[in-house]
Amino acid sequence: MCHTTDSRPPAAPGAGTVAGHGPIEITTGDGDCLAAYWSVPATPNGRNVVLLPDVRGLHPFYEALARRFAEAGFHVLALDYYGRSAGVARRDDSFDWQPHLAALEPAHVEADVAAAADLLRAAHPGPVFTVGFCMGGAHSWRLASRDLGLAGAIGFYGPPRFFGDATEGLAAPLLMLLAGEDEATPREDFLALAAGFDRAGKEYEMHIYEGAPHSFFDRSFGQWEEACADAWRRILDFTERHSGPGLPDAAGTEDRPDLRESERYLRGAARMAELDGGSGTRQAAYDGLSGVAPDLPRLAVEFAYGDIHSRPGLAAASRELVTLGVLVALGGCEPQLRTHAGAALNAGLSPVEVSEAIMQAVPYAGFPRVFSAMAAVREVLTERTGA
Numbered sequence: 001m002c003h004t005t006d007s008r009p010p011a012a013p014g015a016g017t018v019a020g021h022g023p024i025e026i027t028t029g030d031g032d033c034l035a036a037y038w039s040v041p042a043t044p045n046g047r048n049v050v051l052l053p054d055v056r057g058l059h060p061f062y063e064a065l066a067r068r069f070a071e072a073g074f075h076v077l078a079l080d081y082y083g084r085s086a087g088v089a090r091r092d093d094s095f096d097w098q099p100h101l102a103a104l105e106p107a108h109v110e111a112d113v114a115a116a117a118d119l120l121r122a123a124h125p126g127p128v129f130t131v132g133f134c135m136g137g138a139h140s141w142r143l144a145s146r147d148l149g150l151a152g153a154i155g156f157y158g159p160p161r162f163f164g165d166a167t168e169g170l171a172a173p174l175l176m177l178l179a180g181e182d183e184a185t186p187r188e189d190f191l192a193l194a195a196g197f198d199r200a201g202k203e204y205e206m207h208i209y210e211g212a213p214h215s216f217f218d219r220s221f222g223q224w225e226e227a228c229a230d231a232w233r234r235i236l237d238f239t240e241r242h243s244g245p246g247l248p249d250a251a252g253t254e255d256r257p258d259l260r261e262s263e264r265y266l267r268g269a270a271r272m273a274e275l276d277g278g279s280g281t282r283q284a285a286y287d288g289l290s291g292v293a294p295d296l297p298r299l300a301v302e303f304a305y306g307d308i309h310s311r312p313g314l315a316a317a318s319r320e321l322v323t324l325g326v327l328v329a330l331g332g333c334e335p336q337l338r339t340h341a342g343a344a345l346n347a348g349l350s351p352v353e354v355s356e357a358i359m360q361a362v363p364y365a366g367f368p369r370v371f372s373a374m375a376a377v378r379e380v381l382t383e384r385t386g387a
Helices: 060-071 098-103 106-123 135-143 187-200 222-241 250-255 257-275 281-287 295-308 316-330 334-346 351-359 367-385
Strands: 018-027 033-041 048-052 075-079 128-133 152-156 174-181 204-213
Touching (some): 048 060, 048 135, 060 075, 075 106, 106 128, 106 135, 128 135, 135 152, 152 222, 174 187, 174 222, 187 204, 204 222, 281 295, 281 334, 316 334, 334 351, 334 367, 351 367
Parallel strands (some): 048 075, 048 128, 128 152
Antiparallel strands (some): 018 033, 033 075
């Protein structure tokens, strides 16, 4: 095991702000559906990162880490490995990852990262880097040998056994950030791995933090604060040096309408997924329209969720109350009422509060519309109450 459930990653030096974040689902080339976590920077640096967690898959540390990377300017997707065997529902501390790890194959990780990298490039043209921890660190280095077009691969304390025999195929530079007192992997194993890179003439950088334990990259480890800051500086320097010429950066995005639109879409998709509680139902409904009206779902996600629902002035629960009132008054909006009733519950409102919000429209919208609205959301409310 790597980071504990209550661990939280340190922020990068000079960190900025996040424009949007949230859970999302990705379909891979082999037909798998996996959970992921988006994070979009307010000030992008033109670089993309695919985050590879430790053996437990996507859990709070890596969702928080995705936000930390976005604060540093990266567009980020943090992946879960276990969609094929465990589904995409969010999991609590009782999740037993060990049988799912046994079923995970290197080809699965490759398919997942390929899908994530393609999605990032489509939305944000620019280099893609992988960053992994423990098992994910070794897979990050290994994936530099696959045909994924990575600009570089970064790994923290990755056990070489997950790297396999990928040395000869390495096509992208590596950054290895290692713990000097790694209880999971002897130092000799890392040195042997690096010696193989030397013999093959492969490009890599290796830094060992003397005395640091496995999973030192954790802000709760105050004694390793300097090591964490140094690791961040090495990541920022490595990704900048290997980004290549002519790539968009924070100063150039105002002249790139494609980047502005894609950021709006990703911000909107993350917000929509958050309101849906990660169920993907709203995205699925929009996807069903893509064959006949491809611009309609895109505009809905970009404008309604990327611009309006992402505004900071109202709490999510208050925003949903306003939306429910407008939909009741309009009438004929039963599908949207059901969707937003679910979003209101996900935002923290109780079934009683949602029902009462609809009741408040009687003097203004009239009994027929309120009856229709209440009938539309009845199933959503009773499902949550168990009645």
